[in-house]
Amino acid sequence: MLTTRFTELVGCTVPIQQAPIGGCANPRLAAAVAEAGGLGMVSVTGDPPEIVATRLDQARQLSAGPIGAHFFLLMIDPASAPESVVAAAERAPVVDFFYANPDPALVDIVHAAGALASWQIGSVEEARAAADAGCDFVIAQGIEAGGHGRGQIGLLALLDAVLSAVDLPVLAAGGIGTGRTLAAVLAAGADGARIGTRFVAAEEAEAHPRYVEALIASRPEDTVRSDTFALDYPGAPHRALRSSIEAAQAFQGDVVGEFVDPTDGTRAPVRRFQKLTITRHVSGAIEAMPHWAGESVRGVARVQPAAEIVRELAGEAERLLRRCSPGSAP
Numbered sequence: 001m002l003t004t005r006f007t008e009l010v011g012c013t014v015p016i017q018q019a020p021i022g023g024c025a026n027p028r029l030a031a032a033v034a035e036a037g038g039l040g041m042v043s044v045t046g047d048p049p050e051i052v053a054t055r056l057d058q059a060r061q062l063s064a065g066p067i068g069a070h071f072f073l074l075m076i077d078p079a080s081a082p083e084s085v086v087a088a089a090e091r092a093p094v095v096d097f098f099y100a101n102p103d104p105a106l107v108d109i110v111h112a113a114g115a116l117a118s119w120q121i122g123s124v125e126e127a128r129a130a131a132d133a134g135c136d137f138v139i140a141q142g143i144e145a146g147g148h149g150r151g152q153i154g155l156l157a158l159l160d161a162v163l164s165a166v167d168l169p170v171l172a173a174g175g176i177g178t179g180r181t182l183a184a185v186l187a188a189g190a191d192g193a194r195i196g197t198r199f200v201a202a203e204e205a206e207a208h209p210r211y212v213e214a215l216i217a218s219r220p221e222d223t224v225r226s227d228t229f230a231l232d233y234p235g236a237p238h239r240a241l242r243s244s245i246e247a248a249q250a251f252q253g254d255v256v257g258e259f260v261d262p263t264d265g266t267r268a269p270v271r272r273f274q275k276l277t278i279t280r281h282v283s284g285a286i287e288a289m290p291h292w293a294g295e296s297v298r299g300v301a302r303v304q305p306a307a308e309i310v311r312e313l314a315g316e317a318e319r320l321l322r323r324c325s326p327g328s329a330p
């Protein structure tokens with residue numbers, strides 16, 4: 001059993017947080033991760049309070065384990081978020097933020113409702129700001145991470161500096177897709193890992209099969225950090241498969257496909273270079289849509305239940321760490 005300050009704080013049995021992977025971070029995925037002992041995350045970015053409540057209640061019906069709520073502040077005005085943050089903090093034991101500067105007002109709202117607050121950060125300065133804002137733990141995101149990234153340097157260098165700078169549980173994010181890489185960050189002092197790309201291939205994530213097939217076929221070298229998918233959010237770097245960047249650049253026309261909202265059936269065009277997560281509810285030129293992927297992509301070998309991913313990662317990490325512990329056989 002891998003016990004850390006993080007597992008004790010949030011009530012997990014394994015030091016794994018499922019990253020809030022956009023539209024794939026649905027209640028089913030979060031509940032499956034929580035049932036397996038990790039911290040599941042439901043993305044509630046941009047949702048009004050009643051939808052936040054519905055999504056978190058759906059997850060809660062599936063698992064009594066730890067399930068957090070996530071707000072991606074790149075996509076919303078933090079000033080418009082408070083009511084949704086209250087709705088989240090009243091139902092989820094952890095409310096997580098990413099992208100804006102750590103905001104003490106949002107952290108206070110979370111604490112007032114009795115939940116823990118966390119912030120994904122990309123620098124030592126941001127980590128200190130999160131600690132000063134009152135966050136209960138932080139996630140240090142290295143440049144290897146899939147999706148949008150604040151990190152400018154490699155994970156180990158950042159983790160090393162952040163662990164020295166703040167006295168909070170610190171999770172490591174970026175490039176962790178195997179038990180070996182999980183063991184490495186735990187051995188370095190991280191209290192756990194936030195894992196994104198591996199969970200895109202979880203059965204419950206409902207990612208588009210062609211996106212998952214592309215991940216399975218890719219190596220870390222096939223990912224690249226750029227600001228290609230910047231239609232609505234310019235200047236926000238992200239890591240994605242090079243093939244999707246090239247296909248989007250080569251695509252002729254402004255509309256690459258369509259999204260059908262599974263909750264109400266409304267349809268919306270997917271525009272070229274638009275930021276979105278390619279779920280099963282998207283159709284069209286899938287190859288020209290953003291294939292978010294971290295350097296962890298090597299760990300994506302097949303579609304698996306989320307619980308199996310959690311067990312595989314935690315089991316392998318634990319075996320490796322036991323090998324290194326004093327008195328164990330070489």
Ligand SMILES: Cc1cc2nc3c(=O)[nH]c(=O)nc-3n(C[C@H](O)[C@H](O)[C@H](O)COP(=O)(O)O)c2cc1C
Binds near residue numbers: 097196292
């Ligand atoms: C498909 C995908 C979508 C993501 N969407 C978000 C998001 O909405 N909010 C967020 O904080 N991070 C998001 N991330 C980044 C993760 O929080 C995390 O930093 C990253 O997945 C870690 O690297 P890894 O993908 O190599 O595991 C996303 C990552 C992926 C792969």
